[in-house]
Amino acid sequence: MDIRQLPGTANDLGATWDGTGTNFALFSENATKVELCLFSKRGKETRYALNEVYNFVWHGYFIGVEPGQRYGFRVHGPYEPQNGHRFNPNKLLIDPYAQAIAGDVTSGQPTFGYCWNTEGDDLSYNEDDSAKSMPKCVVVDTSFDWQGDQRPQTAWNETVIYEAHVKGFTKQHPKVPKRLRGTYAGLAHPAAVKHLKSLGITAVELMPIHHFHAKPGYLVGKDLTNYWGYDSLNYFAPHSGYSAAGMGGEQVREFKEMVRSLHASGIEVILDVVYNHTGEGNHMGPTLSFRGVDNAAYYRLVEGNERYYMDYTGCGNSLRMSHPQVLKLIMDSLRYWVEEMHVDGFRFDLASALARELFEVGTLATFFDIIHQDPVISKVKLIAEPWDVGDGGYQVGKFPLLWSEWNGQYRDTVRDFWRGENSTLGEFALRFTGSSDLYEHTGRRPHASINFITAHDGFTLRDLVSYNNKHNDANGEDNRDGEEHNRSWNCGAEGRTNKTSVLQLRARQQRNFLATLMLSQGVPMILSGDEMGRSQGGNNNTYCHDDELSWINWDLTDANKDLLRYTQKLIKLLHDHPVLRRRHWFYGREIHGSGISDIGWFNVDGDAMQDEWDAGFVKTLTVFLNGQEIATPSHRGEQILDDSFLLMFNAHYDMLEFSLPEDVRDHKWRLLIDTKTEGFVKRTKSFRKADKIPVAARSLVVLQSPL
Numbered sequence: 069m070d071i072r073q074l075p076g077t078a079n080d081l082g083a084t085w086d087g088t089g090t091n092f093a094l095f096s097e098n099a100t101k102v103e104l105c106l107f108s109k110r111g112k113e114t115r116y117a118l119n120e121v122y123n124f125v126w127h128g129y130f131i132g133v134e135p136g137q138r139y140g141f142r143v144h145g146p147y148e149p150q151n152g153h154r155f156n157p158n159k160l161l162i163d164p165y166a167q168a169i170a171g172d173v174t175s176g177q178p179t180f181g182y183c184w185n186t187e188g189d190d191l192s193y194n195e196d197d198s199a200k201s202m203p204k205c206v207v208v209d210t211s212f213d214w215q216g217d218q219r220p221q222t223a224w225n226e227t228v229i230y231e232a233h234v235k236g237f238t239k240q241h242p243k244v245p246k247r248l249r250g251t252y253a254g255l256a257h258p259a260a261v262k263h264l265k266s267l268g269i270t271a272v273e274l275m276p277i278h279h280f281h282a283k284p285g286y287l288v289g290k291d292l293t294n295y296w297g298y299d300s301l302n303y304f305a306p307h308s309g310y311s312a313a314g315m316g317g318e319q320v321r322e323f324k325e326m327v328r329s330l331h332a333s334g335i336e337v338i339l340d341v342v343y344n345h346t347g348e349g350n351h352m353g354p355t356l357s358f359r360g361v362d363n364a365a366y367y368r369l370v371e372g373n374e375r376y377y378m379d380y381t382g383c384g385n386s387l388r389m390s391h392p393q394v395l396k397l398i399m400d401s402l403r404y405w406v407e408e409m410h411v412d413g414f415r416f417d418l419a420s421a422l423a424r425e426l427f428e429v430g431t432l433a434t435f436f437d438i439i440h441q442d443p444v445i446s447k448v449k450l451i452a453e454p455w456d457v458g459d460g461g462y463q464v465g466k467f468p469l470l471w472s473e474w475n476g477q478y479r480d481t482v483r484d485f486w487r488g489e490n491s492t493l494g495e496f497a498l499r500f501t502g503s504s505d506l507y508e509h510t511g512r513r514p515h516a517s518i519n520f521i522t523a524h525d526g527f528t529l530r531d532l533v534s535y536n537n538k539h540n541d542a543n544g545e546d547n548r549d550g551e552e553h554n555r556s557w558n559c560g561a562e563g564r565t566n567k568t569s570v571l572q573l574r575a576r577q578q579r580n581f582l583a584t585l586m587l588s589q590g591v592p593m594i595l596s597g598d599e600m601g602r603s604q605g606g607n608n609n610t611y612c613h614d615d616e617l618s619w620i621n622w623d624l625t626d627a628n629k630d631l632l633r634y635t636q637k638l639i640k641l642l643h644d645h646p647v648l649r650r651r652h653w654f655y656g657r658e659i660h661g662s663g664i665s666d667i668g669w670f671n672v673d674g675d676a677m678q679d680e681w682d683a684g685f686v687k688t689l690t691v692f693l694n695g696q697e698i699a700t701p702s703h704r705g706e707q708i709l710d711d712s713f714l715l716m717f718n719a720h721y722d723m724l725e726f727s728l729p730e731d732v733r734d735h736k737w738r739l740l741i742d743t744k745t746e747g748f749v750k751r752t753k754s755f756r757k758a759d760k761i762p763v764a765a766r767s768l769v770v771l772q773s774p775l
Contacts, residue, residue, distance in 0.1 A: 082165025299347030413449025465506030
């Protein structure tokens, strides 16, 4: 290689190509020497010392280094694990700011900074060279023709989220070409986009796509892999394993093409990001990137015993959010994905861990202050998973302005209601109307509540109604892993069955859950495949299965086709009726002079709810949604008028006859949904005045009154 080295600049971390050469810059506060390692196509390594240091940034500019060049770093410094330092120049390191990475880590002794099976283990020093076991970073040409790409900028109250896995969504899709299945290009294929559009979702929330370790040590020796990807090794590079185009930087272009394609169809892209920990694990983990670049700067170490890591994530380590460079790394990453890759928002995994500046979780943590003030990040969708595994880590309802949250209380309450538990209707009413008890006092609106019944971590919807217990034997941990308390009900038989009554009840329960989700105030989130009855065979922790157990099966039975059509109609109903997707809270009173409150709560006899709210044995409720009393005007200042709806919930084990509430008996009501059978009724049936409405056991009836 004909390469000439110049001092370069410390301004931009990572590898920055300018058309003539590439500037390399790496932050390391405690290093004594940094070497840039360039690799030829045949794997020959050439090392260059970065002698220029400014504000702990080691840098150099290399004329002749072009896009596609593969590289890494070797960082020298003290190897003193007891003091928090784990420098070892025998280990090739991933650039924390690399925009593309080729390949995966080959697990084995060379990637570890210490020697296995030695006295003191991680206190020992390993001189094995890890270059052949490590993926290589790639210099990237960031230029791209966005072709006038326009962000959908879907309003929160109009948003419907679809949580999906890039690979699993299309890996078995028959209309996606085989070479594209399971890739960014596969997700952008017209057949995949057509499904998303026909479903009516407005945003895909992609499980982690930051480059991750596909075969971490805890899976070595097993026929399993890190399918979910919650072990990030870098926060800028799209995972190369999801690329159909190649690993020489082409994955960056392919990801952009995917975003451009989804945007063209009005679909936003939200990334599930894992900034709370990395894939290097605890003190016994390998040295792949941050640990070797500057362990004491990047990680939270145990004060007074810096050999060990603070672990609020259950994954071995936690990033040191109180360090300025760690905050800079995360903010630079977020801005990169918004400005360079055009994504529309983020879901933050174990977000409570990001707020831990000392040991407690604080809503005014530095990280949240910086997000609030940032002119780029503050304008995109921000979603928190509001818990971690540390003390006081459950923080549902406690995040600040700008943030929406996965509402775990919504999930638990709705599951309990439909499985017939003695939970109170008062709790159900709060969750159904957006959880004002959790979010209103912080100045937030109903969209702060991301409502969900299922997510990737747990049962699918079909399994939720088919299993009382988890069946995770295939994970190789003797069924010890995964959540024990699933609030599930198998409807009378565990797992597979041919019993017609059980199958009918399971189908009804799925319709109940989906209807409740779509009719609730807040932002609904569907787990990919739930609309088609996807099952994982009772496994509620498929993190390690890159196979048919996790992939979507597109070969649908008649029952699954019916469920898909039902889900499509539900989402269309949501989009068509603003009374179902209000921007503000219910007032509980009339506003525009209709003489009736904007929302009403009634018992099975049509009388206003009184003492029933706190009676756990009561499992029936009628909810009136008044389309003539929507408080918030349109963006043009006009009053919004809509149809009105009566929702009759019956979680009891017997059929019950509901009466119309007295205030609305003069309205003409037509039957719209009856979850007992097909869901949306095919024949219109009308009710008024003294009519009794039969609501089958464990079912929901929706009546509609035209404006």
